[in-house]
Amino acid sequence: MSTPTQVYDSLLALLTPTASWGRHRSHSEVSDGLKRIRRIVLTEGIPEPGRPPLRPRIWKLMLKIDSLNADEYLRWVTMGPSAVSTKIKNDTFRTLATDTQFKGKVKEDMLIRLLEAFVWKNHVGSERDGLPFTYVQGMNVLSAPFLFTLPSQLEAFACFSTFIEQSCPLYVQPTLVGVHKGLKLLDQCLKIVDPELFDHLRSKNLSAELYAFPSVLTLCACTPPLEEVLQLWDFLLAFGVHLNILCVIAQLLLLRQDIMDSPSPMKLLRTFPPLNARPIIGVTVALVKDIPEDLYRELVAHPFSS
Template sequence: MSTTPDPSAVASAHSFNKILNQYKTATKARSAADMEESTKKLRRLILVDGIPSAVDPSLRPRIWKVLLRVREISAPAFLEYVGRGPCEVREKIRNDTFRTLATDKGFKERVSEDMLVRLLDAFVWRNHDRHENVQLGFSYVQGMNVLAAPFLYTMPSELEAFYSFAKFIEESCPLYVQPTLEGVHRGLKLLDRCLKVVDADLYAHLRSKNLSAEIYAFPSVLTLCACTPPLDQVLQLWDFLLAFGVHLNVLCVIAQLLLMRDEVMNSSSPMRLLRTFPPLEALPVIGIAVTLVRDLPTDLYEELVKHPYAVHD
């Protein structure tokens, strides 16, 4: 079997590295507008080429940190959180961590349960101390273990995984991890509304079986599709979500429904099919999600954009 890298993947890796080097050499001379232009180029490359991780495994972690604007990483602070030992909800964390991506051998080989527990404990301690955001506090909630998993798998160190995860939770989807899971429930309601617009027949068929998104799509919305293997496809999908916004996960779930549309429409009990989605295929899902954006009314799309983080509608 040939091990020669695909020339187009090599060229793509070079393009990514060229853009990433602009961030590394960022000085006061480079304006915010310049940096925004670099980020636009990065997003476009992610959409058009995808991140060629096989050619350069360092690309994904570096790109994720840029997209999340992870600039400050403090080893002493992280070690101080870890040094405090179990947080007040350690038992709740342990109840979930052992089953995180349990069927993925590659994940289990790279990420131990102890790593997950340490990161989640430290996150709870970090937010125990933070007072600047009085509107939204954070502790451990259901699903957070699965949201932490891709960061621990992707980042070269627990330290980088911790700060990337914290930034992601606190800024990209804070409403998804409130005790009421408010953002998740909003996302599920929006999924129904978006599906009704983009495929009224499929929506009507599911409703005729008393199936709302709350019933069949809860795990996919809660975990941003990280509950659907394989992990390499989840990571590709997350490249897209981190580049363009967590809100697009709702459309990615609809895309998965559309990929299995015929079976669902022909089934007298579609929940049997929807209980376990087929293996994730990132590229077709992303392709469909991007086209769905154009089909949505502007006001509905604006609601979708804001639902993971906007406290007031």
């Protein structure tokens, strides 16, 4: 096992200089570098805090953010309140409300500014092809890790916009079609990997729609602590948002005996235990091999393809 310093130095070497990614390196070098970074994220995790911090650079790399447009962002910001401004403000003050570390760094006006800018960006660009976007439930929580992690609001906006529009667009449609599909897939996967646990939950009339909706909607960002959420998101950004469904199942399996022993499992599942990213990632990776190929294809596609 490498020390955190060794892991940090390995990642820093792969990321330096960031500007050379895709510009001065061959395709095979870029591909090999990304594979090595993903392997480290999977096996060791990103050592934080570090100087300079590596998570912002790795997140931008995974999202393929290699340029920023400050003028465009300022344009959206200066457009002021949007038609869904009241809806945004009804949610932003509740965002990670019990996390003092988050509240100390990310003020409510930063959340509002980013979300309003996102709405304006997609309203003005609504004539283009593709899915429409506006503000929907859960976007406030999905934006929170980006505002906390990235060093500037401009970078947070670029990462959040790209993430929503490319990684999980069906999760933020007005009907939350991707979320509901994900919940159905969660039931299907759980039935395969642990039929006894699935049957026990069903005997209590519990489907994923009832106990896993917040965790699927927010990619587990609703479950503290934030530092563990960020580690889980390192994994999801590196390997795919679809794996969050298996991450939720992993949490169930880590809680399995308590669930099986409980006459009222919903009391346990109403609030999931504090997130512990490394065991969850370990169980998730082990679960992948148990999912049939056709079901796994559905899992991979569900955040962005209907």
